[in-house]
Amino acid sequence: MSIEQYKGDMEMCCRCSACKHIPLQMVRNPAHSYACPSIAKYNYHAYSGSGRLIIGREALSKGINYTDRLLDIVYNCQMCGACDISCKYAMDMEVLEPISEFRMKCVEDGHANPALDKVINGLHKTGSMVPVKGKRGDWAEGLNLKNATKEKVDVLYHVGCLTSYDKDMQKLAKATAKILQKAGVNFGIAGDAETCCGGRAYQMGYREDFLNQAKKNMALIKKAGVKTLVTGCADGYQAFKVLYDKYNLKGDLEVLHITEYIDRLIKQGKLKLTKKVNLNVTYHDPCRLGRLSEPWIHWEGKKIPGYKFVFDPPKTYRRGTNGIYAPPRDILASIPGIKLTEMDRIKEYSWCCGAGGGVNESNPEFAAWTANKRIEEATSTGAEALVSACPWCESNFNKTLKATGSSLKVYDIVELVAKAI
Amino acid sequence: MVVEAKFAKIVGAGNASSQKETLEEYSRDMSFVNPVRPAFIVRPKTAAEIEKIVNLANETNTPLVPVSSGSPHFRGDTVPGTGGVVIVDLSGMKKIIKITRHNRVAMVEPGVTFAELIPAVTREGLRLNMPLLPRQSKSVVGSMLEREPVIMPKYQWDSSDPLACIEVVFGNGETFRTGQAAGPGTIEEQWAAGGVQKTPYGPGPAQWQRLVQGAQGTMGIVTWASLRCELLPELEQPFVVGSANLGKLTDLAHWLVRMKLVNECFMVNNTDLAAIMAEKWPTDYCDLKDSLPRWILFYNVAGYHYSPEERVSTQIKGITDICKQVGVEPVKAAGKVSANEILKTVQKPSGEPYWKLRYKGACQDIFFITIYDKLERQLSIMNELANQYGFQSSDIGIYLQPMVQGTNCHCEFNLFYDPTNPREVARVKTLYTKATEALMKVGAFFSRPYDTTARMIVNQNAASVDALNRVKGVLDPNHIMNPGKLCF
Amino acid sequence: MAISKEAYKEIEDVVGPENISDDPSIKDAYRSQYLTVVLPGNTEEVAAVVKLFNKHKIPFQVQSTGWSFYPPEYDFIFVDMRRMNRIIEINEKNMYAVVEPYVIVAELQAELFKRGLTCNMKGSGANTTALAMSGHGHMGLSTGTGDRNDLATEWVTDEGEIIRLGTVGASGEWFCGDGPGPSLRGVIRIGGVMTKQSTKIYHWGGPTKYALEGNSPRYTLPEIPANMMVRYYSFPTVEKLIEAELKIGESEIAFELMGFCPSMVSSNITTNNEEDFATLERFTKEVQGPGFMVIIIGNFPGDFEYKKMVLEQIIKETKGKSLKAVEDHNAEATLLFQCTRVTGSIRETFRAGGMFSSMMVQGQRYDLHVEWLEQAAVWKRELIKKGLIIADDGQQFGWGEEQGHLGHTEIFCRYNPYDADSFKAVHDWMDKVAKLALTGHYSVPVNSALPIEEIGSQACNYHIWLGKIKQAFDPNLVGARTGFSYVGADTAGAHTLVYPPKPPAKQP
Known part of the structure; x- marks a missing residue:
């Protein structure tokens, strides 16, 4: 993979600015018409999907002219993929892939963001993307969970860095364990042996570190002999399901997000949600559970010479059509007492929580700004609570809410399910 | 050769005049503008003559005042604003150059009146989007150049409508054609290629006709203009809705225009409708007025070639539903006036004498553009001022014309007065000025300012005055065109 | 620096x-x-x-x-x-909306739909400015065109003077842009910056929002909203098509009449190039000649029935034939929201090759511009044969505006702008078509296709007049000087020209 392979895609950009907004027929409110946090905040065209492609195309002709501003542009992007989906409503071209490759090129050229470098150094040392206190499996103490590296289980629950180590997020792991136990699933965790999926390293531009983590994880999985992996982290989910597959590392591992799995358990009658949870909620589609979770499409081909942008064999684009949108909504519909009101930007054109692409670490102020926009949107629905399905979203929303003093509550969907069983 | 003789040479001696009586005629009109006697009158017959006249005027620094309608004039725009003026009277240029049914367009010289053009377009199956009851002598081109409101707001997409293209001799003596008429090629070459002169845009990013409209002859002299025409309906069903509550009528007018359900659509008060419809004066007028509700909305539902009956009945049904929601009832007659009679009347120019003169012999209009939300306050201020200055407020005729497909509304107060009664004249003159001042303060927009109030109105917006003068500097650098008018 | x-x-x-x-x-x-x-x-x-x-x-x-x-x-x-992206005001009763330049049509329209109203949408799409500006759009039959939708305007001249046109200069209200006296709307597109503008808005008989289902790029409507219909008709000859267009305009029955070529229909209803080209092949076999798409919207059920009935009669008289594929629910639904909410332009222009270059003209479509661009189509097909541009129907297209009083006619070539041969061929084609506009007395062609002097000298020397007015407002000559083709704060939709790999213009 390299930026060069996307030359044709970058040349296709006609600067129509569709990448800045959600698909136009979905615009229902001028306050919620933007898809891309970066252009919405920083205004210069360079911060849009189109601007990034044009810069990339120029770089292919004349090399990259590294300036502080260029790096500001490169790293102030959540890699949320909203531009990609909006563009591909009409166009046949890759948008997020070249943007991602450009960032990787920056990292390879020694122009990594210092804050992200620090995170990656931490990853090297601890196998975690978040600061480590104690051991990775400490949260499970006293829960009698199986260790999948030692015992045979049907399902490996990959907890993820934030949920494992962050004291405020461990409740999600506990809720998940409770749900799986209640449903009688034969599952286990890797405990202290679990390591980062590498997904966030990939978003930050560190391809090699991602690959290292991926290989470690797949070795563990292979050794444990599990066929199904479940995770509650959207970043982890996308890494295992899509990125590992992109690099031919996934094999036939079945990767499920916890919302898919719970939805399946409910529909199979293995999980019954009986307790009332009286709450008006709205649901936030995490980028990597939603639009970016679409299975990787392996394709190799060449552009057919000539004026058309077509390929042999024909290329099928990932356009966000097949993200995980229904399961979380079906679960919410199954919880007695929950009333769901949708926001203006949902599913494939959902607005990012702000925490992706390393922005959480490299520019917390931008992460909070982005989260705040979403909180405003959620509040405008009249909901009491914003429900997500990713610890990074919940964590970023909560941090931002604390600063604003809003009364909006934030839940991960597993917390609500745990209340209902 | 004296200057007058040079002008006379251009048009021929028979078309020039410096006779005292003639000059006197052009020195004044029915407005309160001070009379100024022109030096000379020329009556050109061709565009070439006009171009020569303007060039000569530039050479000799002679001010020109173009006039296209016949008398009586009402707004002071054709009264010289300075001494030594040569009046360029275009009323003799009466060619109807072309009417094209297929493209719904007509092209006429400035002397063509509504009375002359209506039968010509009717023969082709077309009709004009007319102002309300123009006087017999009113030039079609003049009316369009003045941006007179028209009675079918549905067909007025832009304030410049129905004007399409013009040929104009700018003040610097150069001839220019606007919109599609500009070129490529001569008008004849354009016709040969299948073209008509209808598209108003450009050429280029400028919209030239907009600079000549509303200019009162200060930018140049128009030698012909084309105008969009509408189709002649095959079936028409006019209605009136009367009410003491104007708000209900403006609500209804909003929906009728918004949904493009009706052709003719305007509102008048009882004074104006009686003044328009009365035949025998003063008995008819009083009877009619007494029989009428305070406000009358008139509208006309039309059907064209395809199933006109069905179209008309469908629209009427839709309108009936809207009327129910608004709380009014459309009927075929208001008091002693039937909707059919109104329709017949307003589809022609005014009979003689001109309807505004029948009541008392003179009429001073106060007109401006507004929006419905502001009307109530503006009407009440007008009433207060009328009372204050001793003018019977129930004697004020009021005409409300939704414009530009409902984006705004022309509001016109007709102050009928006896020109032979000095006290009445003085009262109206004061009321006219005071009301203009007061109405401006409550959002009345005097888009077409004339006569004694023009400068006060224009000077409200210094930046606009500066910009207009820059345009003027290009089109009429020597300021020979109608000096003293507007901000020039 | x-x-x-x-x-x-x-x-x-x-x-x-x-x-x-x-x-x-x-x-x-x-x-x-x-x-x-x-x-x-x-x-x-x-x-x-x-x-x-x-x-x-x-x-x-x-x-x-x-x-x-x-x-x-x-x-x-x-x-x-x-x-500058604020909607300043929507005045429902007086049918105008006031916007800053970076409000896009999709945003304004979303607010207007809620009130049963809509604005005009430029052909360049709902992703572009909601200022009235110069762009003409598919809905022009019923929502007016370009600058004719302007009302009051706030304009900063090339010297930096703020000029408020019409009512906004008099009382801060936005309902009229003309006067006092001559209308400066005549000059505001020559230069300067439009900072706020009031634009006319129109009745919308459709739903307050489309109840779209599905995920991008395959959105659809569960059902066609009440009193709405989309059809595509092809005709045996251009003459018949024009006759039908005129009759539809004159009978005031259509919300939109868009003279799509079949290739534009297929681009709009498909989600990728391969599907597009295959669909076009099918359509090409089915259509009998040039065609157009019509959208009917009834203000109420009776109105809808009447309009449908008249449409059927006109189509019968003109021997039109409905393209069956558009009668399919998904195709009809897609065309409906594409053409009233998005505009088809990105799918139909950029997707295939990355760029398009267009010769377009506003005004008298019938008997004049259609004839001119039919010849352009003949020349375009030569480029198709040589494999220099995307092979589509090679047709001109266009639409009626203001119930057929005016119209828009256009033809474009889609190609890869980075391919030097294609680039040159398209450029030459544009020049040739522009020259024909002049020699055939058809129209003033898009300015920058030919030197402005060549065009202006054949159209009352308008370029000289423009230059003078420009200089009156821009004495230091710092404002945009792109062959006087500059259109205020936006170029969207007005000059979709050859995309030069290097900047083409030298400062005059």
């Missing part, structure tokens, strides 16, 4: 350091290394920076949403209007 440090600092003092940049990467994204970008946040800032451009004699160009941008080859300031 493109401009002096002193000038940079003074501009920075007005807009703040975060809103001015001459960093190479910022410039790259605007496709020019000659520019310094300034992002003003309000009218006063626009006026202040333009005054500074004059003081320092720095040329500037302005754009709101834009599509492509054609940068000059000299140091200049690019004023990006992105930060």
Whole structure:
């Protein structure tokens, strides 16, 4: 993979600015018409999907002219993929892939963001993307969970860095364990042996570190002999399901997000949600559970010479059509007492929580700004609570809410399910 | 050769005049503008003559005042604003150059009146989007150049409508054609290629006709203009809705225009409708007025070639539903006036004498553009001022014309007065000025300012005055065109 | 550095350091290394920076949403209007909306639909500015066209003077843009910056929002909303098509009449190039000749039935044939929201090859422009045969505006702008078509296809007049000078020209 392979895609950009907004027929409110946090905040065209492609195309002709501003542009992007989906409503071209490759090129050229470098150094040392206190499996103490590296289980629950180590997020792991136990699933965790999926390293531009983590994880999985992996982290989910597959590392591992799995358990009658949870909620589609979770499409081909942008064999684009949108909504519909009101930007054109692409670490102020926009949107629905399905979203929303003093509550969907069983 | 003789040479001696009586005629009109006697009158017959006249005027620094309608004039725009003026009277240029049914367009010289053009377009199956009851002598081109409101707001997409293209001799003596008429090629070459002169845009990013409209002859002299025409309906069903509550009528007018359900659509008060419809004066007028509700909305539902009956009945049904929601009832007659009679009347120019003169012999209009939300306050201020200055407020005729497909509304107060009664004249003159001042303060927009109030109105917006003068500097650098008018 | 440090600092003092940049990467994204970008946040800032451009004699160009941008080859300031994106007012009863330049149509329309109203949408799409401006659009039959939708306007001249046209200059209201006296609407597209504008809005008989289902790119409607219908008809000859267009305009039955070629229909209803080309092949076999798409919207059920009945009669009289594929629910639904809410332009123009170059004209479609661009189509097919441009139907297309009083006619070539042969061929074709416009007395062609002098000399020397007026408002000659084709704060939809790999223009 390299930026060069996307030359044709970058040349296709006609600067129509569709990448800045959600698909136009979905615009229902001028306050919620933007898809891309970066252009919405920083205004210069360079911060849009189109601007990034044009810069990339120029770089292919004349090399990259590294300036502080260029790096500001490169790293102030959540890699949320909203531009990609909006563009591909009409166009046949890759948008997020070249943007991602450009960032990787920056990292390879020694122009990594210092804050992200620090995170990656931490990853090297601890196998975690978040600061480590104690051991990775400490949260499970006293829960009698199986260790999948030692015992045979049907399902490996990959907890993820934030949920494992962050004291405020461990409740999600506990809720998940409770749900799986209640449903009688034969599952286990890797405990202290679990390591980062590498997904966030990939978003930050560190391809090699991602690959290292991926290989470690797949070795563990292979050794444990599990066929199904479940995770509650959207970043982890996308890494295992899509990125590992992109690099031919996934094999036939079945990767499920916890919302898919719970939805399946409910529909199979293995999980019954009986307790009332009286709450008006709205649901936030995490980028990597939603639009970016679409299975990787392996394709190799060449552009057919000539004026058309077509390929042999024909290329099928990932356009966000097949993200995980229904399961979380079906679960919410199954919880007695929950009333769901949708926001203006949902599913494939959902607005990012702000925490992706390393922005959480490299520019917390931008992460909070982005989260705040979403909180405003959620509040405008009249909901009491914003429900997500990713610890990074919940964590970023909560941090931002604390600063604003809003009364909006934030839940991960597993917390609500745990209340209902 | 004296200057007058040079002008006379251009048009021929028979078309020039410096006779005292003639000059006197052009020195004044029915407005309160001070009379100024022109030096000379020329009556050109061709565009070439006009171009020569303007060039000569530039050479000799002679001010020109173009006039296209016949008398009586009402707004002071054709009264010289300075001494030594040569009046360029275009009323003799009466060619109807072309009417094209297929493209719904007509092209006429400035002397063509509504009375002359209506039968010509009717023969082709077309009709004009007319102002309300123009006087017999009113030039079609003049009316369009003045941006007179028209009675079918549905067909007025832009304030410049129905004007399409013009040929104009700018003040610097150069001839220019606007919109599609500009070129490529001569008008004849354009016709040969299948073209008509209808598209108003450009050429280029400028919209030239907009600079000549509303200019009162200060930018140049128009030698012909084309105008969009509408189709002649095959079936028409006019209605009136009367009410003491104007708000209900403006609500209804909003929906009728918004949904493009009706052709003719305007509102008048009882004074104006009686003044328009009365035949025998003063008995008819009083009877009619007494029989009428305070406000009358008139509208006309039309059907064209395809199933006109069905179209008309469908629209009427839709309108009936809207009327129910608004709380009014459309009927075929208001008091002693039937909707059919109104329709017949307003589809022609005014009979003689001109309807505004029948009541008392003179009429001073106060007109401006507004929006419905502001009307109530503006009407009440007008009433207060009328009372204050001793003018019977129930004697004020009021005409409300939704414009530009409902984006705004022309509001016109007709102050009928006896020109032979000095006290009445003085009262109206004061009321006219005071009301203009007061109405401006409550959002009345005097888009077409004339006569004694023009400068006060224009000077409200210094930046606009500066910009207009820059345009003027290009089109009429020597300021020979109608000096003293507007901000020039 | 493109401009002096002193000038940079003074501009920075007005807009703040975060809103001015001459960093190479910022410039790259605007496709020019000659520019310094300034992002003003309000009218006063626009006026202040333009005054500074004059003081320092720095040329500037302005754009709101834009599509492509054609940068000059000299140091200049690019004023990006992105930060001015507020809807100032929607006045329902008086049928106007007031917007800043970076409000896009999709945003304004979303608010208007809620009130049963809509604005015009430029052909360039709902992704472009909601200012009335110059762009014409598919809905022009019932929502007017280009600058004819302008009402009151706030305009900053090339010298930095704020001029408020019409009512906004008199009382701060937005309902009229003309006067007092002559209307300055006549000159505001020659230069300067539009900072706020009131635009006419229109009744919308459709739903307050489309109840769309599915996920991108396959959105659909569970059912066609009440009193709405979309059809595509092809005709045996151009003459029959024109007859039908005229009759539909005159009978006032259609909301939209868009003279799509079959290739444009297939682009709009398909989600990728391969599907598009296959669909076009099917359509080409089914249509009998040139065609158009019609959208009927009834204000109420009886109105809808009447309009449908008349449409059927007209189609029968003109021997039109309905394209069955468009009667399919999904195709009809897609065309409905594509054409009233999105515009088809991105799918139908850019997707296939990355670029398109267009010869377009507003005005008298019938008997004149259609004839001219039918000849352009003959020449276009030669390029198709040579494999230089996308093989589509090779047709002209267009639509009626203001119930057929006016119209838009256009033809474009889609191609890869990075292919030198294609680029040259399309450029030559544009020149040839433009020359025919002049020699055949058809129209003033898009300005920059030919030297402005060549065009202007055949159209009352309008370029000289424009130059004079331009200079009256821009004595320091710092405003945009792109062959006088500049259209205020936006180029969207007005000049979709050949995308030059290098900036084409030299400062005059």
